[in-house]
Amino acid sequence: MEHPILSNRFGIPIYFGFWFSFTGMLFIIDWYFQNALYQEALLSALSISSPLLIIAPSIWFVVRHIDVDKIGRLAAALHHITVAIIMVAIWLSLTYLIFSFFDKDPITKGTRPEVIMPYYWLAFMAFAIYDYIVMMYYMIIYYRNFKEKIEQESELKxxxxxxxxxxxxxxxxxxxxxxxxxxxxxxxxxxxxxxxxxxxxxxxxxxxxxxxxxxxxxxxxxxxxxxxxxxxxxxxxxxxxxxxxxxxxxxxxxxxxxxxxxxxxxxxxxxxxxxxxxxxxxxxxxxxxxxxxxxxxxxxxxxxxxxxxxxxxxxxxxxxxxxxxxxxxxxxxxxxxxxxxxxxxxxxxxxx
Incomplete structure (x- = not known):
């Protein structure tokens, strides 16, 4: 089954549209609600959202590999929990790496750079986004299977x-x-x-x-x-x-x-x-x-x-x-x- 983002001519523009919206939301939270400087809010938002450009499309291959109908819901859930922990760990590591690299003047020298939210809230958000992406991919798979079934029934008729x-x-x-x-x-x-x-x-x-x-x-x-x-x-x-x-x-x-x-x-x-x-x-x-x-x-x-x-x-x-x-x-x-x-x-x- 083809990748819904990479194989569709509208997939990449739509995905970048969602990505820019997500980045803008993070920027507004830090700049408007937490009174951060413009440059710091932009750096923080890009640090969090940039890894998502690679992670979100990659999750598709995980979803295609974990077939719920074959291995069952419980086994699929355990697989996704394991993959989610790995993905979130990679995401948070890249986020702090990017932020530390571009932050030339950390607020507290020798400590963790301050991004939009504490790491545990950031981890919770990453898990939620992973679940959302997995759910969307499964919906695409079920829609394609349903459409294919309808076409097969039509051909049979x-x-x-x-x-x-x-x-x-x-x-x-x-x-x-x-x-x-x-x-x-x-x-x-x-x-x-x-x-x-x-x-x-x-x-x-x-x-x-x-x-x-x-x-x-x-x-x-x-x-x-x-x-x-x-x-x-x-x-x-x-x-x-x-x-x-x-x-x-x-x-x-x-x-x-x-x-x-x-x-x-x-x-x-x-x-x-x-x-x-x-x-x-x-x-x-x-x-x-x-x-x-x-x-x-x-x-x-x-x-x-x-x-x-x-x-x-x-x-x-x-x-x-x-x-x-x-x-x-x-x-x-x-x-x-x-x-x-x-x-x-x-x-x-x-x-x-």
Whole structure:
């Protein structure tokens, strides 16, 4: 773990700011409250604070070496008491050494130079400052560990989210491929001369679909281009029984939505609407901007008397789960079913 003072570009300026504040406090105590001369107060303050310039950063290595989680609180406390005694002894020795060296006219010759306070009070202050510095370093360590844990949890959530999206992708691709191959098979029996055209379009569509990453966003124009390709494939099969209607505001062309999110809806419209009805079925698609969100409405009519085909409901459930994973919301899809109209409303926030 990097040193919070030496490895941070703001660490050294902030540390010197605290050091100057501490030195100024010592100077004011001696000069104002104890009526010392200006020069004596300044010398006394610098004598006490100068060793701290080296001692305070050095305590970090002690704190990093004494791991409370590994050796326990009692052992850590004993270690710090021992180190504190050594540090304080070094600090006081350097303080009196510096003061004696620069004090050319001691007040009482042959005795200890007089600094701000007696040595026992100075020792008490040094112990208190050591404890404060140790506490601050441990707070930094715990903050960094907490931040690292949050980042790891976030990365884990992203990995889980990506795994779930990949699972959904592996689920929807066989589902789509099964429906598409059924369409090709049916067309081969009905109009074999058009089956080649449909296979070419199908291969183009599959190439696009399999290249997409379900966690990435795409523009509406690209998605609609791909959706039109799929519906054209189905129109070759169903002819006039399939009526397509697209209505999109040009301002929506560059808006974002998840890749292939519309595909299962069109598949359902074909399977439950066109396939089960002898009358023409229209699939209407509307796209517009509302409250800075992209709104897409896809609806189709269906034969209310037809027996619905069996299915597991993979398509709409897949959409619901993907929207929840990507946007973190469960209210982005709404399904409306009337007597003969099935409508799906989708909302795509433009700010993730």
């Amino acid at each position: 992203d990995l889980v989210k990506e795994a779930e999206l990949n699972a959904l992708k592996s689920q929807i691709n066989p589902h789509f491929l099964f429906n598409s191959l059924n369409s090709v098979s049916s067309l081969t029996l009905i109009r074999p001369e058009q089956s080649r055209e449909m296979l070419v379009k199908l291969s183009t569509f599959l190439r696009y679909s399999l290249d997409q990453d379900l966690k990435e966003l795409n523009t509406l124009s690209n998605e609609m281009k791909n959706s039109r390709l799929y519906l054209e494939i189905e129109k070759v099969r169903f002819g006039d029984r399939l009526i397509l209607d697209f209505e999109s505001d040009p301002i929506c062309d560059d808006l974002k939505l998840p890749n292939l999110i519309l595909q299962p809806i069109y598949e359902n419209a074909i399977k439950h609407g066109v396939h089960e009805s002898l009358e023409p079925v229209g699939i209407q698609t509307k796209a517009y901007l509302k409250n800075k969100n992209l709104i897409i409405q896809i609806s189709n009519n269906f034969d209310k008397d037809a027996i619905p085909p069996k299915g597991k409901g993979i398509g709409l459930k897949n959409i619901q789960e993907r929207l929840n994973l990507i946007y973190g919301r469960t209210d982005l899809i709404a399904i409306t079913l009337t007597e003969s109209i099935f409508c799906v409303n989708l909302e795509f926030p433009q700010s993730l």
